[in-house]
Structures are given as C-alpha cells and as structure tokens.
Amino acid sequence: xxxxxxxxxxxxxxxxxxxxxxxxxxxxxxxxxxxxxxxxxxxxxxxxxxxxxxxxxxxxxxxxxxxxxxxxxxxxxxxxxxxxxxxxxxxxxxxxxxxxxxxxxxxxxxxxxxxxxxxxxxxxxxxxxxxxxxxxxxxxxxxxxxxxxxxxxxxxxxxxxxxxxxxxxxxxxxxxxxxxxxxxxxxxxxxxxxxxxxxxxxxxxxxxxxxxxxxxxxxxxxxxxxxxxxxxxxxxxxxxxxxxxxxxxxxxxx
Amino acid sequence: xxxxxxxxxxxxxxxxxxxxxxxxxxxxxxxxxxxxxxxxxxxxxxxxxxxxxxxxxxxxxxxxxxxxxxxxxxxxxxxxxxxxxxxxxxxxxxxxxxxxxxxxxxxxxxxxxxxxxxxxxxxxxxxxxxxxxxxxxxxxxxxxxxxxxxxxxxxxxxxxxxxxxxxxxxxxxxxxxxxxxxxxxxxxxxxxxxxxxxxxxxxxxxxxxxxxxxxxxxxxxxxxxxxxxxxxxxxxxxxxxxxxxxxxxxxxxxxxxxxxxxxxxxxxxxxxxxxxxxxxxxxxxxxxxxxxxxxxxxxxxxxxxxxxxxxxxxxxxxxxxxxxxxxxxxxxxxxxxxxxxxxxxxxxxxxxxxxxxxxxxxxxxxxxxxxxxxxxxxxxxxxxxxxxxxxxxxxxxxxxxxxxxxxxxxxxxxxxxxxxxxxxxxxxxxxxxxxxxxxxxxxxxxxxxxxxxxxxxxxxxxxxxxxxxx
Numbered sequence: 001x002x003x004x005x006x007x008x009x010x011x012x013x014x015x016x017x018x019x020x021x022x023x024x025x026x027x028x029x030x031x032x033x034x035x036x037x038x039x040x041x042x043x044x045x046x047x048x049x050x051x052x053x054x055x056x057x058x059x060x061x062x063x064x065x066x067x068x069x070x071x072x073x074x075x076x077x078x079x080x081x082x083x084x085x086x087x088x089x090x091x092x093x094x095x096x097x098x099x100x101x102x103x104x105x106x107x108x109x110x111x112x113x114x115x116x117x118x119x120x121x122x123x124x125x126x127x128x129x130x131x132x133x134x135x136x137x138x139x140x141x142x143x144x145x146x147x148x149x150x151x152x153x154x155x156x157x158x159x160x161x162x163x164x165x166x167x168x169x170x171x172x173x174x175x176x177x178x179x180x181x182x183x184x185x186x187x188x189x190x191x192x193x194x195x196x197x198x199x200x201x202x203x204x205x206x207x208x209x210x211x212x213x214x215x216x217x218x219x220x221x222x223x224x225x226x227x228x229x230x231x232x233x234x235x236x237x238x239x240x241x242x243x244x245x246x247x248x249x250x251x252x253x254x
Numbered sequence: 255x256x257x258x259x260x261x262x263x264x265x266x267x268x269x270x271x272x273x274x275x276x277x278x279x280x281x282x283x284x285x286x287x288x289x290x291x292x293x294x295x296x297x298x299x300x301x302x303x304x305x306x307x308x309x310x311x312x313x314x315x316x317x318x319x320x321x322x323x324x325x326x327x328x329x330x331x332x333x334x335x336x337x338x339x340x341x342x343x344x345x346x347x348x349x350x351x352x353x354x355x356x357x358x359x360x361x362x363x364x365x366x367x368x369x370x371x372x373x374x375x376x377x378x379x380x381x382x383x384x385x386x387x388x389x390x391x392x393x394x395x396x397x398x399x400x401x402x403x404x405x406x407x408x409x410x411x412x413x414x415x416x417x418x419x420x421x422x423x424x425x426x427x428x429x430x431x432x433x434x435x436x437x438x439x440x441x442x443x444x445x446x447x448x449x450x451x452x453x454x455x456x457x458x459x460x461x462x463x464x465x466x467x468x469x470x471x472x473x474x475x476x477x478x479x480x481x482x483x484x485x486x487x488x489x490x491x492x493x494x495x496x497x498x499x500x501x502x503x504x505x506x507x508x509x510x511x512x513x514x515x516x517x518x519x520x521x522x523x524x525x526x527x528x529x530x531x532x533x534x535x536x537x538x539x540x541x542x543x544x545x546x547x548x549x550x551x552x553x554x555x556x557x558x559x560x561x562x563x564x565x566x567x568x569x570x571x572x573x574x575x576x577x578x579x580x581x582x583x584x585x586x587x588x589x590x591x592x593x594x595x596x597x598x599x600x601x602x603x604x605x606x607x608x609x610x611x612x613x614x615x616x617x618x619x620x621x622x623x624x625x626x627x628x629x630x631x632x633x634x635x636x637x638x639x640x641x642x643x644x645x646x647x648x649x650x651x652x653x654x655x656x657x658x659x660x661x662x663x664x665x666x667x668x669x670x671x672x673x674x675x676x677x678x679x680x681x682x683x684x685x686x687x688x689x690x691x692x693x694x695x696x697x698x699x700x701x702x703x704x705x706x707x708x709x710x711x712x713x714x715x716x717x718x719x720x721x722x723x724x
Contacts, residue, residue, distance in 0.1 A: 052675050074678040075687075083679075090676035093667075094694025100680070103690055107681035141694065158680065 009060035020222035036219035081165030092142035148175030156187040173207035185210030205237035279344030311436035347389040376455035408444025423506035442472030463492035469500040478513035507535035523552035539565030560589030563597035578611030587616035596627040607643035623654035689719035
C-alpha cells in the first residue's frame with residue numbers, strides 16, 4: 001500500500017471541470033513524470049492534491065499509503081508526508097527562511113515539543129551546501145526578491161528538510177537556466193531512494209534528461225492518455241503533443 | 255529569536271480576561287459633577303491647588319464638544335453618566351508584594367508582573383483601577399536620585415518639580431479627553447531622572463482595569479533632566495465586560511538638553527474598552543524622544559503620540575503597531591511639531607486589519623518656514639487580512655521653507671490565499687500561517703523593541719490570529 005494513489009479524480013474550478021477522471025499510482029521509491037501541453041490540467045492536479053481551497057473535487061479519491069487525504073486540511077496533508085514544490089513559490093515578507101523552516105518542522109513535532117536549534121542549523125547548512133546556497137540565505141525573507149533559480153532551489157531545500165513521503169514537483173524547470181537546472185536536479189536526485197515517491201510535472205522533456213523518471217505519463221485535457229517508459233518523453237519531444245492528440249481516438253488504459 | 259529565550263518569558267498573559275471581586279473603600283459612584291471632583295480630592299487627601307485645577311478642568315471638559323466632526327461617531331456612544339470615575343481600596347501603595355491585598359496581588363501575579371520585576375526591571379508600579387497598589391524602585395536606582403512614584407505621591411511630595419511641568423506639555427484644554435483626565439486623574443507615574451543619570455533597566459507600570467463601567471484616568475509625567483536616559487514601559491489589560499469601559503490617560507514627557515526618553519506601550523485591551531489617550535513630549539536641545547506604541551484590542555483607540563522638537567538638533571520618533579480585529583477601530587498615528595533648526599523626526603506606522611477591523615492612520619508633521627535643516631521621514635504600511643477589513647490614511651504634512659526635507663511613503667498589502675496555502679502546504683495550520691505572516695509584516699519594527707516586549711507582542715499576535723480563523 002506504499003503509494004500515492006489517485007483514483008478517477010474529477011476536479012473543478014468554479015463551474016469548469018479541469019481534471020476529468022484521472023487515475024495514477026506512484027509507488028514509493030519511484031519517480032514518475034507527467035508531461036502535457038499547456039492547459040491540460042497539470043498544475044490543477046498538484047494544487048488539488050495539496051488541498052487548495054479554490055479547487056473542488058467532485059469525485060474520485062487520493063490515497064496516501066492507503067489513507068484518503070481528501071477530508072484533510074492542506075497542512076494535515078503536508079504533515080502526512082505530502083510535499084508540493086510550487087511552480088510559483090510565494091514570498092513571505094519579513095519571515096526569514098530559517099524561521100519558516102523551523103516553524104514547518106515544529107509543526108511536525110508532537111504538542112509542546114520543538115526541534116533543537118543546534119541540530120536544526122547543522123542539518124540546514126548541510127542541505128544548503130548540497131544546493132550551493134550561501135549561509136546568508138537563512139536570514140533572508142522567504143523568496144522575497146529571489147531570482148527564479150533561487151526560488152526553485154529554495155523549494156528543493158524545503159523538500160530536503162521536510163523529508164516528505166511523496167513529493168509533487170510542479171514545473172520545477174520553468175525559469176531556470178541550464179546551470180540552475182543542473183543544481184536543482186542534482187538536489188532532487190540526491191533525495192531519490194526507497195523512502196520517497198516523486199511526481200515530476202513538466203512541459204518540456206529537458207528536465208527529464210537530468211531527473212530521469214521510471215515512468216512517464218502523458219496528460220491531455222484532464223486525463224492520462226498514455227503511459228510508458230522514459231523513452232516516451234523523447235518521443236514526445238520529437239513528435240510534439242499533436243501526435244498524442246491525434247491518436248486520442250484510440251482507447252487508453254491507465 | 256532562539257526558542258530558549260522565548261521560553262524564559264513563557265508567562266501566561268492571555269488577554270487578562272479574568273477578574274476577582276474586590277471590596278472598594280472609596281467609590282465616587284456613577285456620573286461626573288463638581289461633587290465627584292471634591293470626593294476624589296478628599297479621598298486622595300490632595301492639596302487645594304489641585305482641587306481648583308480639577309474643578310476648572312471639569313468646566314473645560316463640559317464646555318468642549320465631542321470631536322466627531324473628524325473622528326469616529328462611535329465616541330457618541332460613551333455615556334459619561336454611567337461611568338464610575340474613582341474606585342480605590344484606600345491603602346497606600348505597598349513597597350512589597352506581601353503587603354498588597356490578596357485579590358489584587360493575585361491579579362498581578364497572574365499577569366506575571368512580580369516575576370518580570372525580579373528578572374529585568376529597575377522599578378515597577380502596578381495600578382488597580384484608580385490607584386497604585388504597588389510601587390517600588392530598585393535600591394541602587396533610588397540612590398542615584400531617580401524618583402519613581404505615583405502621580406498623587408508626586409504632586410504631594412515633589413511639588414517643586416511636579417508643578418513646574420505638570421500640564422505644560424498637554425494643557426487641560428488640548429482636547430475634550432485631556433480635560434476629562436485633568437479633572438479626574440488618578441494613578442499613573444511621576445518620574446524624575448537627575449542630570450546625567452542613565453537608568454540601565456526599564457521602569458515599568460502596569461494598568462489594570464478590574465471594575466465594570468469604570469473609567470481609568472491615569473496621568474503620567476516623566477522628566478529626564480540634562481543628559482539623562484530612561485526607558486519606561488507600560489502594559490494594560492482589562493477583563494471582558496458587557497458594557498463599555500473608558501481608559502483616558504494623559505502622558506507628558508519632558509526631555510531636557512541631551513536627555514533620552516523611550517516610552518514603550520504594549521496594550522491589550524478587551525474589546526469593550528474606549529481607549530482615548532493623549533501622549534506628547536517636549537524635546538529640548540539635542541534631546542531624543544522615542545515612542546514605541548503597540549495597540550492591540552479595545553473597541554476604539556484614538557492615540558497620536560507626539561513630540562514637540564523645541565531645541566536645536568532634537569530628535570523625535572514614533573514607532574507604532576496597531577492590530578484591529580473584528581469590530582475594533584484603531585485610530586492611531588503621530589504628531590511631529592518641529593520648532594527649532596536641524597530637528598529630525600521619524601514616523602513608522604504599521605497596521606493590521608482583520609475581518610471587519612478598521613485601522614486609521616493620522617499623521618501630523620509641521621515644519622514652519624523660518625526653520626533650517628529639518629528632516630522628517632514618514633512610512634505607513636497597512637496589512638489587510640481579508641476583503642472586509644478597512645484601512646485609511648490621513649497624513650497632514652506641512653513643510654515650509656527651503657532648507658527642510660520630508661519623505662512620505664505609504665503602502666497597503668494583503669495576505670493572499672495563495673500565501674496561506676503555500677505555508678499550510680509546509681505543515682503550518684491556517685492560524686499559524688496567518689500569525690507568522692503578520693509577525694513578518696511587523697518584524698522590522700519589533701526588532702527595535704526590548705526583547706521582553708517583542709516576545710509579548712508575538713504572543714498577543716498569535717492569540718489574535720488564533721481567534722480570527724475558523
């Protein structure tokens with residue numbers, strides 16, 4: 001049962017149905033990629049799984065290690081081990097990165113307990129070094145005035161510190177130059193292993209050169225229309241999404 | 255701030271929403287007439303000059319209209335006839351907590367005052383309704399000639415200093431509520447710091463309203479003589495009552511040549527309190543006055559701490575934080591009156607409005623034409639927690655002449671749903687996310703506070719945010 005399982009999910013924003021019967025399972029220890037054209041519902045999927053209040057789930061289920069998380073608040077889902085790396089990470093003026101991370105870690109402690117400051121900084125500096133982040137970063141306000149690359153690096157740092165069971169990386173490659181892309185990918189790869197399942201959402205194949213997925217899913221119009229090995233990404237790159245769209249008449253089993 | 259330090263001051267001061275029944279020996283009854291004044295003067299055993307002064311002040315109060323042409327109409331809901339103007343146990347302020355009557359002692363213990371005194375304060379005055387029940391100054395500070403007593407004690411026992419400055423910074427007729435205070439004042443602090451004496455630790459006063467329908471009218475006068483330094487901190491609480499309670503203080507500060515005064519307020523009034531306070535300082539040559547003012551709670555607060563920059567190179571500063579929760583109106587700001595060359599003033603105001611809360615900033619900066627080298631900087635930032643909250647800014651800046659500079663910046667921002675979702679996705683509850691965001695918004699100001707008060711403020715913000723999300 002160790003998986004993040006999405007079963008026949010239907011999601012609306014207002015009156016508009018964006019996700020239309022999506023089924024997907026990411027076993028722990030694997031990295032899956034979702035590719036799809038703009039407007040196919042990729043980002044909606046990650047926000048809906050995270051519990052964003054603007055997204056209404058009309059039917060279907062999301063199970064984290066066999067337990068439905070749909071009745072949970074976004075913070076409960078996070079504490080259950082779900083992590084979203086945001087496409088557009090938010091700025092939190094006046095709140096330092098160190099304070100924010102500590103608050104996030106403390107929210108995972110049992111009532112009245114807090115993490116030790118010394119252990120925290122030791123761990124934080126270790127993870128920052130891996131991502132080639134400078135020490136002064138800890139006292140800067142969360143994402144405030146950060147470049148696109150710094151923001152994405154920060155997402156991966158938070159992921160490393162919070163050690164989720166399942167992580168969804170939403171367009172982590174957008175806004176990254178090639179150097180930043182390599183650093184961020186190395187950061188993700190360092191976290192790969194038997195204790196985490198990852199879902200990498202991307203529009204371009206480029207990211208998958210660095211974070212090589214075990215399985216590739218293709219998403220069009222709110223559904224998974226094709227599943228395949230990592231080579232499927234290359235095929236998409238070569239032929240474009242139209243070839244999938246053209247082939248949509250064929251029945252697909254997820 | 256490291257957690258270790260936070261825990262050190264882990265004192266339960268949640269809102270102060272509790273009360274004990276207390277027997278009052280003196281009770282001036284409800285309503286305000288010239289008989290009330292005589293009752294108060296007799297009860298306090300004050301000299302005749304102050305009796306005349308109070309009677310005149312009452313006439314001024316009665317003759318002045320409510321300032322509702324520019325201020326909130328809510329002021330008209332104060333029923334002066336229903337208020338009790340003087341309530342006291344009849345004892346003298348004790349110098350030892352052991353001698354404070356049990357109910358009052360329990361109140362202040364629950365608010366953590368004796369513990370703070372032991373830890374970091376140079377002196378404490380604790381006022382319960384109309385009168386101080388405890389007043390003490392550390393021996394070493396007293397030996398330097400520092401006077402720290404209640405206002406009654408000050409006017410009776412130190413008339414030569416008291417009368418020289420009393421009512422000079424804020425005259426009786428300054429506004430309707432300063433006249434009211436002048437008529438019925440009781441309690442508050444009188445502080446005199448001799449030339450060159452630098453009081454290392456803060457002096458603190460704690461104002462506690464315990465009785466329903468009560469009006470608390472403390473009067474504070476601080477004189478820092480040439481080259482001296484002092485920091486004064488005040489905290490205020492009241493339990494929640496069904497009916498309105500009035501707090502109307504007058505605070506006058508005098509910083510003589512080269513003196514420095516810092517006045518820190520963290521008030522946490524319950525939502526039934528009308529808090530209408532006049533605070534003003536005179537800064538002489540090269541003197542510095544800094545008001546740090548945190549307004550949390552109350553039904554309506556109207557308070558605009560000011561500095562009259564009377565001497566060359568005097569410096570005035572107002573740092574204020576206001577948090578207006580549902581049903582509350584924080585009408586706050588600052589006044590800087592430049593009256594000498596090369597004077598500088600700085601105003602930084604941050605307000606947070608939650609739910610249907612309303613925050614208003616009013617700022618007055620006045621630099622006349624004949625002055626040279628004066629500078630003012632004003633920043634006011636407002637944070638709205640949701641779409642029903644309201645904020646208004648009314649700056650009145652008059653800078654004349656060519657050799658003076660003034661800078662004004664204002665901003666309004668909102669905590670977005672996306673920001674809260676982002677923080678929740680990292681594991682923080684909605685209330686924690688709100689609270690952290692609000693603390694972030696005021697963080698650059700809070701860093702200037704004495705540590706004990708920044709911890710206190712953070713706790714109060716946490717509590718307000720906890721109550722404001724479902």
